[in-house]
Amino acid sequence: MAASGRDDEKTGEDISSVMGFSGFGKKARTFDLEAIFEQTRRTAIERSQRVLEDRQKETQGALSGGPSTASKRRERPSASTSSRQQDSDDSSDSELIGPPVPPGLTAQADDDDELVGPPLPPGYRGSTADDDDDDDDNDTMEDDDDPVKKIPDTHEITLQHGTKTVSALGLDPSGARLVTGGYDYDVKFWDFAGMDAALQAFRSLQPCECHQIRSLQYSITGDVILVVAGNSQAKVLDRDGFQVLECVKGDQYIVDMANTKGHTAMLNSGCWHPKIKEEFLTCSNDGTVRTWDLNNEKKHKSVFKPRSLQGKRVTPTCCTYSRDGKLIAAGCQDGTIQIWDRNLSVHTKFHCRQAHAPGSDTSCLTFSYDGTTLASRGGDDTLKTWDIRNFKKPLQVATGLTSYFPMTDCCFSPDDKLLVTGTSVKREEGNGKLVFFDRESFRKVYEIEVASASVVRCLWHPKLNQIMVGTGNGLAKVYYDPVKSQRGAKLCVVKNKRKEKQAETLTQDYIITPHALPMFREARQRSTRKQLEKDRLDPVRSHKPEPPVSGPGRGGRVAAHGGTLSSYIVKNIALDKTDDSNPREAILRHAKDAAENPYWVAPAYEQTQPDPVFAEEESEEEDTDKEPEWKKRKI
Template identity: 60%
Template sequence: MAMFEETKKTAVERSQQKLSQVETGDDDDGEAGSSLMGRVHGDDSSSDSIGPPIPQTSQRKLADEEEEDEDVIGPMPPPPAKKAGGDDDDDSEDEEEGPASQIPSSHEVLLSHGSRVVSALALDPSGARLVSGGYDYDVKFWDFAGMDTSLQSFRTLRPCECHQIRCLEYSPTGDMILVVAGNAQAKIIDRDGFEVMECIKGDQYIHDMANTKGHTAMLNAGCWHPKEREEFITCSNDCTVRVWNVKKPKKHKSLVRTKSKQGHKTVVSTCTYSRDGHYVTMACQDGSIQMWDRRKLFVNPAMMNRTAHMNGTDTSCLCYSYDGRTLASRGGDDTLKLWDLRQFKSPLCVAENLTNYFPMTDCVFSPSDQLVVTGVSVKKGEGSGQIIFFDRNTLQRVSSVDASDDSSVVRCLWHPKTNQLAVGLADGNVKILYDPDKSHRGAKLCVVKAKRKVQHVEMMISKNIITPYALPMFRVDRPSSTRKQEEKARKDPVQSHRPELPVSGPGAGGRLRAKGATLSQYVLQQLVVKNPDERDKDPRAAILRHAAEASENPYWVTPAYKK
């Protein structure tokens, strides 16, 4: 209050000083000043006005307005109404700016994931990191802030062995990644690729899926809860959707069993949460879209449309608008449909002839909620894969972008913060579309960094032996005296160079005598000497010893020459 009183006192003093200058004629604009002070102070309480005086330019404007008011007789005409856009230039800019002008497609960045289809993409909530997965079983991590123009991923891993990656998604906080592959067990990894948890696999021989702790067949899709940090869902070919908690991987939290119109089991091709997290929405192979209220027991669906898409096709994607009122579905019957949650029996509008060859083709809403984006598949050599932009209200085609010359568009992500499009292609590449003026950070951070030069460090690596005499090759016996050393050298035939001595006896020192070196050889030689066989020395006698037997039994020679 003391500060306010001091300010008020200073303002009053300045006003009185200005008024005295105007009365004495020191100010050039005397008349304007007097009229101004009359306006400021008023006729009722001139001493109660507070605040600094109005600048002279404003005083002149006020004086001119007063003179005009005195000349005009009658009521003043109303001022011309201004448009919401401001000036004419702003109006023309607003007219030029339409839904098509929001598309960031002027520049692109190409990331090479591999040689096979990129079937999964995920951007973290801040848009700083991208994760890509494909049919080559690999998951690659891309950091835009750490990359340069070489565009190399900083980590590659294979989390699910030899199973195709079906879905990747960052948690709402960005610290965990949900990995859904072709096996029956979903995984949670952190931002650097280290495993956090793995869901348990169920018993495939149990008929009732409620009695198994996990999925028993291949997974198709998964999604994080938008509000709760540790909850996510997965859908599988075992005709169930299971709700999981990161801290309890040994059993699912709850279970949804989907059934067709005839009461049979039906496979769930994709699933997602609503924007507020109250509904679990899934699309089945019988063509139905089912919505289950998460706040109640999963007994009966809250909303259902049995004929949403063609029976027997895989609906590849379900996506809610940012306002939560509209649901977009990308069907395997080459259609894109919009659904109003208040009138779920029939679609708002339908876009047809959108070829889809992959069970994970995306459809997403733009950050402004005015466009719906999806990709189109093509056969090899028959055209180029396109990203098509539709108006949300009518599904009329607004624009299209050729993403690849000879490859299909499988995945599409439009990040709301960076305003950049990430596109996964069937040729193993990932394209990031951006606009330097409309996009922020993300891929713009790496395209301006020059490629780092590899620094070759030349250095001599020497093998340091800490205790050389501990090794056998360096161990040398140190003689106690020179005399002993000489005697040892004299006994060594190598060091003394002593000539070989004649061999006496059977042999010694590795040398053999002329007749046998060992006792056994000597005994054998003596036996031969004692019982000599004259026929062994005469070859003719050795042959003739069989003559008597041959004449008595001519078995070998005679039968051959009988004829």
């Protein structure tokens, strides 16, 4: 082989000289691999022999009470290369196969025994004393394989959304913000990084007025939120709650729903496309599933119309995209699950007629993270998984899961090994539970009692590793583990509550007038405390109550005769000792004073009033004579 290498090298030199570049560059370095392997093998053999010799001497010294191996190792001079070569040749009969034995091995080995196979692990001493350590390692590996150990339920926080059912939950992709919606028409925004231990929402609004919120979801970029309510027009809000888009309403008098621009009846569900950030999906009681483009609010993008076995219109109650966004699935009121290719809206690609009981509303459809399994939560109190490659019958079925709400959720765990759903209960008849099923065996492996109300929504965020739950009594709960979870609820529970600012009723805002004249400028207050002390001494600013009136009274207030007007009247008028039995005499008693000192009427007409002229009095006889004939009385 070496000869052939030299021939190739010579041939290369001849070619380089012919081509004319023999004088340029450096010669390539060559390696003799056989020599390298031989040297490595010899070195490994020598090292193994030295370890065995030291161990034998240590054992013999322990039996005879001689010096330790460490002291001998320090006293022994290093052997020369020639002696090692000779020793290795002499001991060729007892060669060690494989890598060297690790230090710490105290198992007795005879000179004739050969060590075959890989080295034993460190810490092994040839006895069963460390079986407990091995068991601990096995337990750790079992914990890693057991998905139940990964459920983050050691701690929880409760967010008070309201008093009615929390029917919608949404978390942005980063897990920083949570939105909740309910039957009370409110949508509340929660910021985990900005909240303190008081756990208050930083914004609350009613985007759809008096319509119940049915679905909330952040887009894949987290900058907008899809709001699906009980009306026929879905809305898109930005992160601060301002409206970005409102879908157009269709014409309800058109028979073919494909010929109208939007939904004409109440919406049931909606979601964003997992790959395209501008596209979202909605389904409605008008019997259609429509896709929309965020940049075009005038018309839907495409229409899918679920049909029954007889070809009649069927109402879709839930809809979703597959993980790759190529398929659109809808669960319908007749118990069917229909799946279309996103680009072919006429005929279904997969169809199961008897997925759930006929007449039951399928409340949720969700795809697994690997994209091969579809989970459906039916209104017939069942949870089923389906293989979309063989869509004729379900893979697994779980029964007895009570559901009273048309939006009861189910979701997969981040590692795709568990399936989670919630159960409903009637008022004061038990607790709603969060139930965990093993995906393969569909055995119930764990459950959490959430509250004394139904569990409606559940959401397991893959980044945070935290579980969000919406209940029927207005609570949104977040379950987390301080070790296994990331950020999210861990950020706000460690913050102290902010002190509430006391309302300072005595303080007054200081108005700065920069161009006022010096005589109108007020001295700028330097301390709020001093200003408060001054205001306390001022009876007007401190609203000091007026003291009781002494004397006859003033300003409409009565004196100390009593607290009311009636008591004043009783004291001064009703108990008056003067006798006013003859009212005419009581009035005429003041006539002389009024004539001598007129005060009420005469002063007003003193300048303009003319002198009064009175008629002269005549006798009665003259009066009768002067009367006309027609006035005289006939006798």
